[in-house]
Amino acid sequence: MSEVAVRxxxxxxxxxxxxxxxxxxxxxGALLRGELWAREQAKDGFLxxxxxxxxxxxxxxxxxxxxxxSGKSTLLKLVAGILHPTSGTVEVAGRVTALIELGAxxxxxxxxxxxxxxxxxxxxxxxxxxQRRLPWIVDFADVGPFIDQPIKTFSSGMYVRLGFAVAVAAxxxxxxxxxxxxxxxxxxxxxxxxxxxxxxxxxTAILLVSxxxxxxxxxxxxxxxxxxxxxVMSGHTPAVVSRYRSDVASQEAGxxxxxxxxxxxxxxxxxVVLTSVxxxxxxxxAVGSVRTGEAAALRLAYHVREPQEDFVFGIAIHREDGSHVxxxxxxxxxxxxxxxxxxxxxxxxxxxxxxAPGRYLVDAAVHxxxxxxxxxxxxxxxxxxxxxxxxxxxxAPAHRWRFSGPAFEAPPSEP
Numbered sequence: 001m002s003e004v005a006v007r008x009x010x011x012x013x014x015x016x017x018x019x020x021x022x023x024x025x026x027x028x029g030a031l032l033r034g035e036l037w038a039r040e041q042a043k044d045g046f047l048x049x050x051x052x053x054x055x056x057x058x059x060x061x062x063x064x065x066x067x068x069x070s071g072k073s074t075l076l077k078l079v080a081g082i083l084h085p086t087s088g089t090v091e092v093a094g095r096v097t098a099l100i101e102l103g104a105x106x107x108x109x110x111x112x113x114x115x116x117x118x119x120x121x122x123x124x125x126x127x128x129x130x131q132r133r134l135p136w137i138v139d140f141a142d143v144g145p146f147i148d149q150p151i152k153t154f155s156s157g158m159y160v161r162l163g164f165a166v167a168v169a170a171x172x173x174x175x176x177x178x179x180x181x182x183x184x185x186x187x188x189x190x191x192x193x194x195x196x197x198x199x200x201x202x203x204t205a206i207l208l209v210s211x212x213x214x215x216x217x218x219x220x221x222x223x224x225x226x227x228x229x230x231x232v233m234s235g236h237t238p239a240v241v242s243r244y245r246s247d248v249a250s251q252e253a254g255x256x257x258x259x260x261x262x263x264x265x266x267x268x269x270x271x272v273v274l275t276s277v278x279x280x281x282x283x284x285x286a287v288g289s290v291r292t293g294e295a296a297a298l299r300l301a302y303h304v305r306e307p308q309e310d311f312v313f314g315i316a317i318h319r320e321d322g323s324h325v326x327x328x329x330x331x332x333x334x335x336x337x338x339x340x341x342x343x344x345x346x347x348x349x350x351x352x353x354x355x356a357p358g359r360y361l362v363d364a365a366v367h368x369x370x371x372x373x374x375x376x377x378x379x380x381x382x383x384x385x386x387x388x389x390x391x392x393x394x395x396a397p398a399h400r401w402r403f404s405g406p407a408f409e410a411p412p413s414e415p
Contacts, residue, residue, distance in 0.1 A: 004093070005174050005205035006056040006079055011088035013049040013074050013229075048074045049229045052088070058173075061196075061206040063220035063237065065213065065244050071229040072209045073178055076100060079207055080176045094173025095124045099164065106163065108152035112143060115151050116166055123170040133169045140191065141165040161188060168195050175199060177208045193219075213241050222322055236322035239363050239378045243267060245371030253372060266380075268365075268373040271306040272340065277364045277381040280347070289384035292396045296353040298381070300346045300364050307341035311374070315348060316363040317355075325360065325394045331369055356396040357387040 049071040056062045064072045077083040078090050080098035105122055106115045116137055120130035138147050141161040146154060154162070168175075177196075196219065200206065210216055216223060216237060223240040225232040233243050246267065278286045282295035290296045298315055314329025328348070330337075362381040367373045387396060 003058050004055050005058045005060075006054070006093075006207065007089075007091040008052055008054040008075070008079065009089045009091075011049060011052045011075075011078060011085045011090060012047065013071070013078060013083065014045045014047050014086040016045040047229055049078075049085075049226075052224075052226075052231055054224060054234070056174075056205045056207060058205055059200060059203040060222070061200060061208060061220050063208045063210065063216040063223040064226060065210070065216060065223060065241065066226035066232070067248075069228075070226040072226055073100070074229075075226070076176050076178050076207060076209055079174070092174055095170070096174045096176060097123050097167050097170045097172035098176040098178075099167050100176065100178040106151050106159070109150055111149060112147040112151055112154065112162060116147075116162065119163070119166045120170065123167060124172075125170055137162070137165045137169050140169075140195075142188070157185075164192060168192075168199065171199070171202065172204060175204050175206045177206065177210075179210055213245070217241055235378065236318050236324060238316045238318070238324055238327055239376070242365065242367075242371070242373070242376055246367065246373035246376065249368065249370045249372035252370075265378040266376065268367070268375040270375065271304075272308060272311065272366045272374040273303045273305065274300055274364055274366060274375045274377055274380070275303050275343075276301045277362060277377065279362075279381060279383040287383070289386055290353060292355055292357060292385050292387040293352050293398060295349070295351055297347045297349040298362060298364070300366075301343075302345065302366060302375075303343050304340055307339070308368075308374070309337060309339060310368045310370075311337045311340045312365075312367055312369055313346045314365050314367070317360050318363070319394060320359055320361065323394070325355070327363075329365075337369075352398065353385070354395060354397050355385045356391040356394050357385050357389075358394070359384050 052071075052075060054062065054075075064075055066072055074083065076098070077100070078085055079092060080096055080100065081092070082098065082100075105119050107118070113134070116134060117127060117130050120133070120137075121127060125133070138144050141158070141164070143154070143158050143162055146158065151159065175196075196206065206219075208216070208220060220237045222235060223237040224234045225240050225244050227247075232247075233240050250269070276299075278299045278301075279288070279290065280297040280299055281287045281290055284297070286299075300313060300315070302313075312329050312331045314327065314331075316327035317325045319325060330346075360383055361379045362383070363376070363378045364380050365373060365376040367376065
């Protein structure tokens with residue numbers, strides 16, 4: 001699997017369902033009231049996932065979002081090896097730790113120390129490895145004075161903190177996390193997030209389920225949106241989260257889900273439509289490339305089909321690998337909408353576009369403050385940033401060197 005830590009290919013999962021009664025009330029009931037049909041349907045079971053494909057590279061974090069009963073936890077359990085797919089394949093390279101039910105396997109009658117040893121071995125550590133990491137686990141969970149007391153005397157917070165500490169101490173190759181990051185007070189939540197970041201740097205592949213969309217945007221490189229067991233959208237996180245928010249806003253407004261266009265990379269209800277998105281140079285000319293540090297702007301031209309009093313214009317910039325570079329919108333920058341009733345354009349200007357050289361993609365949107373999309377267009381504009389030096393990363397701030405001691409020959413001046 002080379003650098004791919006998790007590969008999910010064409011996976012479906014069907015749960016069997018039993019009919020309410022073991023036999024028919026009568027032949028008449030079987031024929032006229034549909035009991036025979038209901039029993040045949042029950043044999044087919046409940047389709048929790050259908051046709052899911054997903055790859056996670058080492059060091060990458062992928063989130064799964066969607067409404068309740070959309071198949072998120074089922075997917076995590078398949079990757080963790082708790083369940084097996086009805087069809088398709090799940091391949092995982094390396095040791096897996098699942099944070100699905102913290103403290104699962106803890107015995108209430110024995111001490112915290114003994115439970116740590118047993119639980120750590122359940123996560124794939126040897127007894128010697130658990131003993132070596134025990135001081136760190138006790139300190140991380142903040143249960144020092146109570147570690148030799150029976151688990152049944154622990155508060156619920158102590159219980160889940162210890163469960164989390166044991167799981168992340170295992171330093172797995174693949175970490176599966178289901179809605180358990182915020183397992184304590186704010187200080188402990190920060191410790192959890194710091195530990196997750198350390199695992200990311202170590203190269204751990206992380207599959208995360210959470211209803212906390214802000215957390216998803218903070219942690220996930222890519223996101224999969226599921227609804228009724230089927231993939232709706234998969235891609236870089238800001239766009240997928242925006243699509244989900246738009247669908248939720250549509251549902252709350254009593255409207256159908258946003259119309260999807262252009263291969264799933266554009267959606268909205270078409271009340272306002274983006275007619276073009278272009279990169280401009282410092283003279284206001286449409287261009288396909290710009291030098292790092294030069295003035296530039298993004299121009300969003302739009303057409304109003306239905307006048308609006310609730311509207312936000314926004315952009316997001318990301319690299320070809322999906323890594324998020326920058327994003328903002330008029331609401332975040334403090335502009336309050338009043339009236340949008342005629343065609344026009346919006347520009348966001350950069351006095352100095354301090355991006356490292358490379359190709360960048362732009363998402364652009366106009367939507368309601370609550371997230372309902374009028375028009376959200378992914379990768380609607382691409383541009384190239386050039387520079388005399390191939391700096392790594394995506395940020396190239398203006399800078400200069402000063403030396404006191406070492407002698408250098410000055411670099412040649414640019415023509």
